[in-house]
Amino acid sequence: MKRKSSSLVLIPIAIITTILMGFPFFWMLLSSFKSNSELFSWPPKILPSSITFEHYVDAISTFRFGRYFFNSVIVAVLSMLINVFFCSLAGYAFACLEFPYKKLFFVLILATMIIPVQITLIPTFLLVKNLPLCGGNDIFGRGGTGLLNTHIGLAVPHIMTAFGVFMMRQFYSQFPNGLLEAARIDGAREFAIFFEIFLPLSKPGLSALAIFTFTETWNDFLWPLVITRTDKMRTIQLGLEIFKGRFVNDWGPLMAATVISSIPIIVVFILFQKQFMSMSLTSGMK
Amino acid sequence: MYKRIARTALIFILPVFIYNIAFRIYPIIYSLYLSFTKFSGLGTPKFVGMKNFQSLILDKEFWLSMLRTMQFSAEVLPANMLLSLLLALLINRKMFGISLVRSICYLPVITPMVAASVIWTWIYDPNVGILNFVLNLFGVGPVNFLGNMSTALHSIVMMRVWRGVGWNMIVYLAGLQSIPKEVYEAASIDGANSLEKFVRVTLPLLRPVHMYVLLVGLVSTLQTFTEVYVMTQGGPINSTTVVGLLIYKTAFDYMDMGYASAMSFVVGTIIMLASILAVSRRKEVAM
Amino acid sequence: MHTWRKVLVVMVMALIAVSAFSKNTVLVWFAGTDKALTDCVDKLVREFEKRNPDIDVQVEFVPWGELSVKVATSFAGGIGPDIFMHGQAAVAGFVENGVLMPLDDCVEALEDIGDFGEVIEAGRYKGHLYFVPVYGSGRLLAYRSDLFERAGLDPSKPPSTWEQLREYAIKLTEWEGNRMKVAGIDLEVPSQQVWGIFLMSNGGGFFNEEFEPVFNSPQGIEALEYFTELVRKYKVYPEAGLPKVANLDPIVAGTAAMAFVTAETMAAAKKYAPDVYEKIKLSFPPARIKKATFYSFGGFMVSRFTKNREATIKVLSYLTSKSSITEISYVLGGIPSRKSAVNDPRFGSDPIISLFIEGMKYAFWNPNVPFWTRARDILSQYIERTVRGTMTPKEALDKAVEEIRKLK
Numbered sequence: 005m006k007r008k009s010s011s012l013v014l015i016p017i018a019i020i021t022t023i024l025m026g027f028p029f030f031w032m033l034l035s036s037f038k039s040n041s042e043l044f045s046w047p048p049k050i051l052p053s054s055i056t057f058e059h060y061v062d063a064i065s066t067f068r069f070g071r072y073f074f075n076s077v078i079v080a081v082l083s084m085l086i087n088v089f090f091c092s093l094a095g096y097a098f099a100c101l102e103f104p105y106k107k108l109f110f111v112l113i114l115a116t117m118i119i120p121v122q123i124t125l126i127p128t129f130l131l132v133k134n135l136p137l138c139g140g141n142d143i144f145g146r147g148g149t150g151l152l153n154t155h156i157g158l159a160v161p162h163i164m165t166a167f168g169v170f171m172m173r174q175f176y177s178q179f180p181n182g183l184l185e186a187a188r189i190d191g192a193r194e195f196a197i198f199f200e201i202f203l204p205l206s207k208p209g210l211s212a213l214a215i216f217t218f219t220e221t222w223n224d225f226l227w228p229l230v231i232t233r234t235d236k237m238r239t240i241q242l243g244l245e246i247f248k249g250r251f252v253n254d255w256g257p258l259m260a261a262t263v264i265s266s267i268p269i270i271v272v273f274i275l276f277q278k279q280f281m282s283m284s285l286t287s288g289m290k
Numbered sequence: 291m292y293k294r295i296a297r298t299a300l301i302f303i304l305p306v307f308i309y310n311i312a313f314r315i316y317p318i319i320y321s322l323y324l325s326f327t328k329f330s331g332l333g334t335p336k337f338v339g340m341k342n343f344q345s346l347i348l349d350k351e352f353w354l355s356m357l358r359t360m361q362f363s364a365e366v367l368p369a370n371m372l373l374s375l376l377l378a379l380l381i382n383r384k385m386f387g388i389s390l391v392r393s394i395c396y397l398p399v400i401t402p403m404v405a406a407s408v409i410w411t412w413i414y415d416p417n418v419g420i421l422n423f424v425l426n427l428f429g430v431g432p433v434n435f436l437g438n439m440s441t442a443l444h445s446i447v448m449m450r451v452w453r454g455v456g457w458n459m460i461v462y463l464a465g466l467q468s469i470p471k472e473v474y475e476a477a478s479i480d481g482a483n484s485l486e487k488f489v490r491v492t493l494p495l496l497r498p499v500h501m502y503v504l505l506v507g508l509v510s511t512l513q514t515f516t517e518v519y520v521m522t523q524g525g526p527i528n529s530t531t532v533v534g535l536l537i538y539k540t541a542f543d544y545m546d547m548g549y550a551s552a553m554s555f556v557v558g559t560i561i562m563l564a565s566i567l568a569v570s571r572r573k574e575v576a577m
Numbered sequence: 578m579h580t581w582r583k584v585l586v587v588m589v590m591a592l593i594a595v596s597a598f599s600k601n602t603v604l605v606w607f608a609g610t611d612k613a614l615t616d617c618v619d620k621l622v623r624e625f626e627k628r629n630p631d632i633d634v635q636v637e638f639v640p641w642g643e644l645s646v647k648v649a650t651s652f653a654g655g656i657g658p659d660i661f662m663h664g665q666a667a668v669a670g671f672v673e674n675g676v677l678m679p680l681d682d683c684v685e686a687l688e689d690i691g692d693f694g695e696v697i698e699a700g701r702y703k704g705h706l707y708f709v710p711v712y713g714s715g716r717l718l719a720y721r722s723d724l725f726e727r728a729g730l731d732p733s734k735p736p737s738t739w740e741q742l743r744e745y746a747i748k749l750t751e752w753e754g755n756r757m758k759v760a761g762i763d764l765e766v767p768s769q770q771v772w773g774i775f776l777m778s779n780g781g782g783f784f785n786e787e788f789e790p791v792f793n794s795p796q797g798i799e800a801l802e803y804f805t806e807l808v809r810k811y812k813v814y815p816e817a818g819l820p821k822v823a824n825l826d827p828i829v830a831g832t833a834a835m836a837f838v839t840a841e842t843m844a845a846a847k848k849y850a851p852d853v854y855e856k857i858k859l860s861f862p863p864a865r866i867k868k869a870t871f872y873s874f875g876g877f878m879v880s881r882f883t884k885n886r887e888a889t890i891k892v893l894s895y896l897t898s899k900s901s902i903t904e905i906s907y908v909l910g911g912i913p914s915r916k917s918a919v920n921d922p923r924f925g926s927d928p929i930i931s932l933f934i935e936g937m938k939y940a941f942w943n944p945n946v947p948f949w950t951r952a953r954d955i956l957s958q959y960i961e962r963t964v965r966g967t968m969t970p971k972e973a974l975d976k977a978v979e980e981i982r983k984l985k
Contacts, residue, residue, distance in 0.1 A: 014380065018391050021377065025456065026394040028409035029401045040848050066612060094306040101299035102292065109307060116314040117506075118561040119321065120513045122538045123554035126331060126547065126653055127317035127324070133654050149656065164309040167506060171461070174498035178468045194298035208464035215460060219400060229643050230650045244404065245640040246610040253404075254611070255824065255849070262402050269400045270393065277392055277460075331649040332674040408824055416815075417758070417832060418822055432756045437817030439965075525767055526818065527961045542646055543950045545670060 029266075036060070036259035043255055059260035063247075066257065069264075071236060072243035076222055077268060078155050079239065083162035083221040084272075088214050090164050092206065095172025096198055100184055110173075117166045121226070129230050132157050153233040160231075162221040168213055175209035176202065211279035218272045222265075240265045325551035331541070335548065342552035351528070352536065352553060356560065358443065359532040363511040365447045366454070371503055373451065374458035375496075379488075381459070382466050392463075396456040407520040410449050411436065436522055439529040446530055450517055454510075458503050465499035466492070505565050512561050533557050601888035602633045605896070606648075606661040608875060609909060610638045617908040625895050632888045652676055652880070659883040660893055665699045665874040666943035666950075668708045673947040678879045679705040683890045688898045692915045696937070699874050702945045708876050709897045712911030715872035715936050716774065716837040718863070723856045724749055724759065724834040735860035739775075739803060742835075742863045746813035749834035761813030763827045763836035764804065766964050767957040770871050771837050774862050775800040777869035777941045784944045790952070790981045793974035796866075801970035805963045816965055829853050837862065837870075840910055840933050859932050861939065872940035874914065912937055948984040955980050 031050070035043055036059055038052040063069060097103070098110050133150040135141060140148020151157035179202065187197045203210075225241040232238050244265060247258035325342055327335035346352055381392045398406070413419050414435035422432050435445040469492065477487050515534030518524060524531035524539070533553070541550035607618055615638055622634045637658070639647055644663060651657040657676075671677050684690050684706065690697060693710065700708030722732035728748040736742040746761030765771045773783070781796035791797075808814050814833075822830035828838065829846045831853070838859075846854040862870045877896060883889045895901060903921050906913040912933050913919055924930050943949060959973040968976070 014385070018380065018385075018388075021380070022391055022394045024452070026397050028406050029394075029397045031409055032401065032405040041851055043849055090305050090309075093302040097299040097302035101295050101302070103296035103299040106299075109303060112315070113307065113310050115562070116310050116318065117509050118558040118565070119318050120515075120534055120537055120554050120557060122515070122534070122541055123321050123547075123551050124314070124317040125541075126650060127320040128313065129650050130320075130654060131313065131317055133656075152654075152656075160313060164306045166310065166314075169306055170506065171502055174502040175464065175468060177498045178465065178495065180470075194295060198302075206468075208467040212460050212464040215396075216457070223400070223402070226646070229646055233651075233656070235637065241402075242640075242643070244402065245642055248404075248640060248642055253824075258404065262405055266400055266402070270397075273396055273400075274389075274393060277389065277396075330674045332652045332671075332676050411820060412822075415820060415822060416817070417756075434815070434817035434820075437815075437820065525961070527767075527958055527965070539954075542649060543954075544948070545649065545674065 032259055033263055036256070036263050038256075040256055043259075059256035060264070062257040063261040063264065066246065066261075068235060068238075069243060069261070072238050072240045073265070075155065075158070075237060076240040076265075079158040079162075080218045080221040080268070082155065083159045084214050084217045086159070086163040087165060087168050087217040088210055091168030091213060092172045092203065092210060093198070094164075094169045095174075096176045096202055098169070098173040099176035100179070100202075101194075113166050113169055115166075117170075121161075125226065125230060128161070132160060132231065149233070152231055153237045155237075157231050158228055158237070158239065159221070161227050162217060162224070165217070168217065171213055171216075172206075172209060175206060175212075179205070207279045211276040215273055215276050219269055222269055321551045322555060324548055325555050327548045328546075329548040329551075330545040331547045332545075338548070342549050343556075345549070346552050346556060351531075352533075352556075354528070355531050355533050355536045356557070358529070359512055359514070359534070360564075362443060362447060362450075362514065362532055363508060365444065366450050366511045367504070367507050369447075369451045370454050370458060370507060371500075374455045374503070375462050377455060377459040378462035378466055382463060395459055398453045399456040401453075403516055403520045406449070406453065407517075410445075411521065414445055437526055439526050442522055442526055442530045446517055446521060449521065450511070450514065453517070454507075458507070461503055462496070462499060465496050469495050501569065504568055508564055508568055509561055512557070512564070601631060601885040602635060603660065603883075603885060603888050603892045604635045604637070604658040605892065606637050606639050606658040608639055608641050608644055608662040608664075610640050613908045614638070614905070617904050621896070621901055621904060625892065629891060632891065634892055652882075655882070657880050657882060659885070659889045660877050660879055660896070662711070662875055662877055664943075665708060665710065665876060665945075668700065668878065669702050669945045669947040669949060671878065672702050672707055676881060677707045678881045678883065679707060680709065680879060680893075681706050683893070686890050686894045688894060689917075692899065692917050694916050696874070696914050696940075699942045699945075700876065708878050709893070710874040710876035710914040711897065711902050712876075712906035712909055712913060713872045713874045713937060713940070714839050714841065714911050715933050715940060716770070716839055716862070716870050717859045717932060717936055718835065718861060719828055719838040719843075719857050719859050720835045721828060721831070721853075721856050722858050724831070728834070732858060735858065737861075737863050739863055739865050743803075743807060743811060743813075746807065746835065747811055750813045757812070757815050759831065760815060760819055760827065760833040761811075761835065762807070763819055763833035764807065764814045764964075765837070766808075766814075766818055767961040769953055769956045769960055772801065772804050772960055773871055773941070774837060774869060775804055775865075777871075778862060778865050778867060780866040784946050788946050788985060790978045792956070793971070793978045797974055798971050800865075801960070801963060801974060804960075805970055808964050809966055825850060828857065840912075840930065843929055844910055859929060861936060868939040869941055870936055870939050872912075872937065872942050874942060875909075875911070876914070948981075951984055952981045 034050060034052060037055045037057070039054065039056050039058070042052060098106065133152050134145035135150040136143050136145040138148070139150045139152065139154065141150050151160065183201065184197065187201055192201075223241060228239040228242055232242065244258065244261055247254040247261060324335060326337060326339060328338050329335035377395055381388055381395065413421055416422055416432045416434040416437065421435065425433060433441060435441045473491055473495070474487060477491050482490065513534045514532050515538060518530050518532055518535050519538070522530045524535050537550050537553050537557070540546050540553060607614065618636060622636055626632065626634060645667070648657065648661065648663070668677070687709065696710050696713070697706070699710050700706055718735065720732075720735055725732040730745060730748060736745045742762070748761070749759065750757065750761040751759040776783070776792060776797050779796045779800045781792060781794050781800060783790065783792050785791050808816055819827045819833060821827065822832055826836065826838070826842050826846070827833035828836040829842075829850050843854070843857070846857060861868055877893060879889060879893060899915055899917050902913050902915050903918040906918070907921070907923050912930070913924070919934050924934060946952060956977050959968070959977040962968045963970050963973045
C-alpha cells in the first residue's frame, strides 16, 4: 500500500524533472529537422511544420565528418578503458591497502586537480611535442613532433586522472572491512583479492567512471584544438566549430551535427547505466 | 605479510603515480616557473622575479573576481549536492520508465554548450523568455536576467546547477547501489521507518561519496569557465567574470601567460585551502 | 624476396627524400571553414601549383574561434604556419611578440600595391608593413521600413544627422506599460564598435601616433554624451542591453527599429528570416563632422620563422593578387580590399554589397596598438558604466584613458 501511494506522488515529480532536464536537448533535436526559415521563427514553434533532413545531409557531407567521429570514438574508448582500469587499481590501493607514505602519494595525486587547466595547456603541449623517442624525436625529445596529432596524444589529459582515482577510492572505502579480512584469512593472494572479489563488486563505481571518462574525453575541445595539426585528426567537437562562422553560426547543420555527436555518449550511458540497477551487493561474507 | 601488501599496493598505484608526475606535475612546475616570467606564449620567457605576484596582490580586478567565484561556488554547491542526492533517490528504484528518466537527467551534462546557451539565453530573455512570462503572470515587471548586474551571476548559477546535477546524480546513484541490502534489512528488523533508514543508514554510509562530491564540486565550480564564456563573456560590467574566465582572457586574449600563470597558482592555493577547510569541517560534523 | 622489398623501400624513401628537397613547402592557414571558401581556395592553390611545380602549398582551414589559441600554441611549439590569415586587430600584438616578418622589401613582389588605396594602412605598424588586407566587413545603418511606416516616418528618407537619428529613434521606440517593446536603435552596448562610429564621425580618434589614448578629447566626450543621453534621457535603448532573440539580431527579431549591421548579419537575416530581410533597408551612418563607419579586415601575415622565404613570398603575392582577392572576398561575402577588384560584376550586381563597398570610403578600423584587446575591454566597460549611469561620460573616458596608459 505504501509503495503505491509513494509511486503516485513520484510520477508527476518524475515528469516535471524530465521536462526540466530534457527540454533543451529536445529543442535542439527538433530544431535540427526544421528548415532555416523556421529555426528561429517568432513566436517559436516547438514542432517543425515539415521535417527536413537537409541539415543532416549538410553536416555529414561537410569535410570529413565521419573521420572526426571516428577519431573521437577511438580516443574516448581508449581513454575510458585505460582510465577505468588504472584508476580502479589505484583507488583500491588507497582505500583498502596499507603502505608507507600512503597519504603523501594521495595528496600529490589530488594536487594535480587544483590548477586550472588553461594554464597547463601550453606546458603540456610542449611536453607532448618533445616526448623522447616518439614521433621522430631523439632520446632528448628533439627533432620530431612527439605525440602531437596522434590518438594517444589526444588521450593524454584524460587517462590516470586524479578525479578517477579519488572517485574509485571513495567507492572502495564504502566496502565493509570484513570482506578484505575474510579473504586474507582464507589465504587468497593480494592480486586475486582485487581481481576476483573486489573488482566484480565494484560495477556501479566502474560504470560511473566509464561514463564520466567517456563524456569528458568526448566533450573536450581545448586540448584537441591545441594538439591536432591536420584535418585528419580532428575530433568531433572541433568539427562542430566548423559550423561556427566569424560573426554568424550556420545553425541548421550545427544542430544536426550536435545531435549526431551526442549519440555515442547517450549510447555509452545507456549501456553502462544498466550496471547501476543490476547490482544487489551482498556482503560476500558467506 | 605487510611487506607483501605494501608491495602490491605500490604496484597498483605506480602507473597512475608515474603518469601524473610526468604529465601533470611536471607541466604544473613549468607553469610555476612561468609565473616568475613575462611570457606571451610566443618567443622566450623573460625572468621578472616576484613582479607578477606583486602586481597580483594589488590587482583589484583579480580579487573581485575571486570573491565572485567563491560566491558562485557557495551558491552552486549546496543546491547541486542536495538536488543530485534527491534525484538519485528518486531514480534508485525499479519503476516503469525509470531508466528513461535516468537517461534524460543525464542529458544536461552532455548537451553541448552551443545548444544549451541558446536555450538558456532564450529562457532568460527579458521580452520573450519563459521566466519573464511566468513573472508577468504575477505582475512582476520584466527582468533582464543576463543583462542586469544584480541577477547575471545568479542566472549562471542556475544554469550551472541544471548542468551539473545529472553528473553528481550518477555518483550518488553508484554510491547508493554499493550499500548492501542486508544493512537495510537489519534496520527494518530493528523497527526503523523510511525516514530513519535514510538518516541513520543511507546518509552515513554515503559519507565517502559526500566527500567526493563536495571536494570535486569545490574544485570544479571554482574553476568554472565554459558557461560564463559562452553565456555572458564575463559581463555585464564584469559581474560574471569568474577567475577561470579571467585566466583564459589574460593568457590567450591579452597574451600575458606569465601573469596568468601567477594567477593560476594563487587560485590553486586558494582552492587547496578551501578543500582542506571543507574536509576538516566534515570531519567535525561526523564526530 | 626480402632483399627485393628492402631495395624497394630504400628507393621509395630516397625518392621521397629527393622530392622533399627539391620541393619547397609553404604552409598556409586560412580562417574560416565554409565549403565555398575551401572549394575556392583549393582551386586557387591548384592553379598556383600548376604554374609553380617546385612549390608545394599545404592549406589548413581553421575556424575563427580557434585561431588565436592555435596560432599561439603552434608558434610556441615552433611549428607555426608560413602564412596565416587573421583579423587586422591582431597585427600589433603579433609584431610585439616577434612573430611577424616585415613585408616592406616584398612590396615589389606584390601586385600593384597602390591598388589597395588607403586600406593598406590597416596593415602598417610602427612604420612597417606586416599585413596585407584581403577582404573587409563593415557596418552600415540599417532600418526596418515597416517600423518606419508604423511610426509615421518615410522609409526612403533615412536619418543623416545625429539630431535626425535621435528624433527618429524616439519616434520608433514602442512601449508596453513600462517595458520597452521596440528599441529605437540598437546601440550594442557593451561593444565599443558602435560608439566608435559616433566618436569618429565627430572627428575624434582612439589613439595617436605614440599609442596614447586620445578618445577623451572634447569630441570624444561629446560623442559619449550623445550616446549616453540616447539611453538615459531619451530612452531609445534599454540600459541593460538588448539581447539577441532566439539568436536573431534585435533588428531582425523586431525588438529594435534601427541598427548598425554587417553584411554577415544581412546574410543571416536572408537565411533565417527571409520575410523580414525584405523589410530591412541600408544607409550610411549619420555624420556630425564627417561620415565614418567601422570596418574590420581579414588578411595575410607572414611568419618570421618561415624557412622558404622566396617560395613563401611567391605564394603571398599570388594570394593577394587581384584575381585571388576578388575570388576570396566574394566567396566570404566581404568587400574586396583592392579598388580594381570592386569593379567585378559579381559585386556590382548585389545592391547590398555595392553599398558596403561604397561605405569603404568612410571606413576606420581597429587601431594598431599592441595591447588592443585589453584596451578595448577597458573601454567597453567604461562605456557600459556611463550607460548605466554610474559615471559621467567625462569621468568614464578619463578613467579609461588613465587605465589604458598603464598598459604601455
